[in-house]
Amino acid sequence: MKPTAITIGLSDWTALRGSLFIGDSNENAAVLLCGVAETESLRRLLVRRMVSVPAELYLERHFNHLEVAPAFYNAIVTKCLAEHLTPVIVHSHPGHQDAWYSTSDDHGEKRLLDVLGMLLPGKQPASLVLSEAAATGRILVNGVFQPLSGLRIISTPTVALQFERTENEPGTRDADRFDRQIRAFGADGQRALESTRVAIIGVGGIGSVVAEQLVRAGIRDLLLIDGDTIEESNLSRIFGSTPTDVGANKVDVIARHLQAIGAPTIKKFRSSAIRQSVLLNLRDRDLIFSCVDNDRTRAILNRFSHQYLVPVIDHGTRLDAREGQITAAAGRVTLVGMEFACLRCSHHINSERIRAESMSPGERSALRKEGYLIGIDEPAPAVVSINAVIGGLGATAGLNLIVNLTGGPQPIDQIYDARSGSVFPVAPTHERGCDVCGEQEGVKGLGDFQIVSAYK
Numbered sequence: 001m002k003p004t005a006i007t008i009g010l011s012d013w014t015a016l017r018g019s020l021f022i023g024d025s026n027e028n029a030a031v032l033l034c035g036v037a038e039t040e041s042l043r044r045l046l047v048r049r050m051v052s053v054p055a056e057l058y059l060e061r062h063f064n065h066l067e068v069a070p071a072f073y074n075a076i077v078t079k080c081l082a083e084h085l086t087p088v089i090v091h092s093h094p095g096h097q098d099a100w101y102s103t104s105d106d107h108g109e110k111r112l113l114d115v116l117g118m119l120l121p122g123k124q125p126a127s128l129v130l131s132e133a134a135a136t137g138r139i140l141v142n143g144v145f146q147p148l149s150g151l152r153i154i155s156t157p158t159v160a161l162q163f164e165r166t167e168n169e170p171g172t173r174d175a176d177r178f179d180r181q182i183r184a185f186g187a188d189g190q191r192a193l194e195s196t197r198v199a200i201i202g203v204g205g206i207g208s209v210v211a212e213q214l215v216r217a218g219i220r221d222l223l224l225i226d227g228d229t230i231e232e233s234n235l236s237r238i239f240g241s242t243p244t245d246v247g248a249n250k251v252d253v254i255a256r257h258l259q260a261i262g263a264p265t266i267k268k269f270r271s272s273a274i275r276q277s278v279l280l281n282l283r284d285r286d287l288i289f290s291c292v293d294n295d296r297t298r299a300i301l302n303r304f305s306h307q308y309l310v311p312v313i314d315h316g317t318r319l320d321a322r323e324g325q326i327t328a329a330a331g332r333v334t335l336v337g338m339e340f341a342c343l344r345c346s347h348h349i350n351s352e353r354i355r356a357e358s359m360s361p362g363e364r365s366a367l368r369k370e371g372y373l374i375g376i377d378e379p380a381p382a383v384v385s386i387n388a389v390i391g392g393l394g395a396t397a398g399l400n401l402i403v404n405l406t407g408g409p410q411p412i413d414q415i416y417d418a419r420s421g422s423v424f425p426v427a428p429t430h431e432r433g434c435d436v437c438g439e440q441e442g443v444k445g446l447g448d449f450q451i452v453s454a455y456k
Contacts, residue, residue: 002040003149004126004139006088007309008032008047009339010155019052020092020130027066029053031076032088032128035447037283037308044283045088045126046309048445051076065104066091073112077119084449087116088137090128099134106145113140136163154309154339156409158286158401160192177262178218189403190218196402199223199285201273201301203254205237205382206315207291209391210398211254212239214289215263217399222258223285224251225269225278237384274300276453283308283448287398290314290336291391293380295349296357302343304452305336306436307443311401312336314343315394319381329383329418331390333397334428338444340412341428342437389416393423 008016012032020028030052034045053068060067076087089112093099101109109127116125117140126148128137137148153159175182182190198219200207203226211222230238230245230253238250240257251268258266271278274297282288282304290301290312298314305312314336320328334341334348343349356364393414399405411425435441443450 001141001146002038002043004043004045004124005149006032006034006045006047006126006128006137006151008151008153009309009337010153011339012047012050013153013155016050016090017130019050020090021094021132025063025094026061027063027092027094028061029058029066029068029089029091031073032090033076033079033083033085034088035084035307035445035449036086037447039280039284042284043124044308044447045086046445046447047088048083048085049439051079063094064102067108073116077116080120080123086120086123086125088126088128089113089116090130093129093131096131097133099129099131099136101129101136101138101145105129110140110143110145114143135161152286154311154337156401157404158311174262181217185403185405192402193218193399194220197221197223197284197286198398199225199282199288200291201225201288201297202291202293203238203250204228204234204291204293205384205387206317206391206394207289208237208239208241208254208257209388210289210291210315210395211258212261213392213395214398215258215261217395220263221265222263223267223269223281224255225271225273226250226254227270227272233379237382237387272455273297274453274455276451276456279304279452282310285310287401288312289394289398291394294357295353298343298349299354300453302336302349303436303443306338306342307446307450307452309338309445311340313394313398314348315390316348317382317386317390319383319386321381329386331386331393331416331418333390333393333414333416335397335401335410335412338437342430342434344436345429345431345434346413346426347429386418389418 016030019030030050032047033049034047037044037046053072057069057072059069080087113125124139126137126139128135135151138145148163150162178190196219200211203211203224228250230241230248230250232246235241241253245253249270251270255266255268269278288310301312314334317331336343397410400410412428413426414423415426416423430437433441436443
């Protein structure tokens with residue numbers, strides 16, 4: 001049976017604990033309503049929202065026992081059927097450090113999970129127990145409890161609670177190689193890096209910089225996506241490329257280079273990330289780096305991040321130059337996702353540009369002749385040193401989500417101005433009614449219920 005895990009944002013996790021531990025030393029209950037992301041090797045329950053049990057719907061509530069009125073769970077079933085969600089029932093064990101299931105929990109949950117499973121065909125409800133300092137969870141399979149593999153809290157840094165140990169857990173294999181890093185964030189931090197599954201979308205001037213830094217830091221599991229080939233003009237910016245690589249697929253060249261410096265597991269797609277069939281391969285990733293140069297792909301990855309609760313780190317550069325005169329040199333790194341930023345609301349993507357990028361070459365050519373879409377197909381100026389700065393900021397932001405590299409949360413949005421030598425934060429914006437990040441209207445945690453991209 002494939003492992004099942006839960007992914008929850010920090011704001012929902014904080015709200016859940018606030019509703020369960022209210023200071024009266026009695027047990028409390030809630031339900032997490034979740035979308036599902038299911039791959040061949042993993043099933044993730046994605047928390048869309050939390051529902052507390054109203055005080056009037058407790059039939060009993062003591063320090064070691066509680067009973068909730070059937071009306072509450074009837075309402076939960078109705079919500080799940082209407083919104084195609086899966087419930088995770090949760091209760092607290094106040095006053096304890098460890099989390100475990102009591103004999104009373106076994107008796108009550110076996111009946112409740114069985115009934116919920118029958119009322120929600122095709123769904124597999126789960127449960128969690130939270131203590132003051134720990135958590136554990138399980139599902140019911142053919143009348144037998146099976147442990148959840150763990151719970152991931154999206155925050156800075158992301159917290160991974162492992163419920164079930166596996167025999168082949170990755171460990172720190174090269175202590176000497178990573179000695180200076182281990183001195184910074186410890187052996188546990190290095191193991192966290194080695195077990196993190198990363199995707200890099202676009203392995204050109206910025207993506208190759210990010211990839212090299214991640215592998216040298218200890219990331220071992222990479223998925224690379226890029227449909228382009230190496231051109232002569234790429235050699236000045238793509239790390240790991242040589243003149244003999246001109247004409248070769250970028251992902252093949254970068255994968256060969258990364259394997260030479262220490263990445264044992266690399267999966268490649270010689271394709272575009274706008275395709276739904278490619279996006280589905282990102283569902284098991286813990287972190288995604290967007291290193292693309294177009295808003296259409298950014299818009300799709302923005303939606304994917306919110307829908308599947310996978311943080312995306314988006315990079316962009318801008319070099320304004322005319323006839324050898326540079327008037328602006330800047331870059332941007334944005335943490336994207338439900339706990340972070342929405343590229344649409346923060347105005348980092350432009351709807352008109354997305355429309356233009358979605359047109360066929362013939363349509364774009366016709367509009368250019370009419371004076372529209374100026375510069376849309378022209379290669380943008382680029383310099384390796386600017387790419388390296390932005391790639392370094394992005395890699396640092398990503399590592400900080402795993403091991404708290406900088407000693408605390410970084411700005412969600414960072415702008416680099418090369419002319420002044422400044423890096424400054426920008427506050428993210430979330431607009432009311434956004435159909436990506438909106439609390440009710442958005443796609444948060446919907447997982448496999450909706451497609452992300454119309455491109456097959």
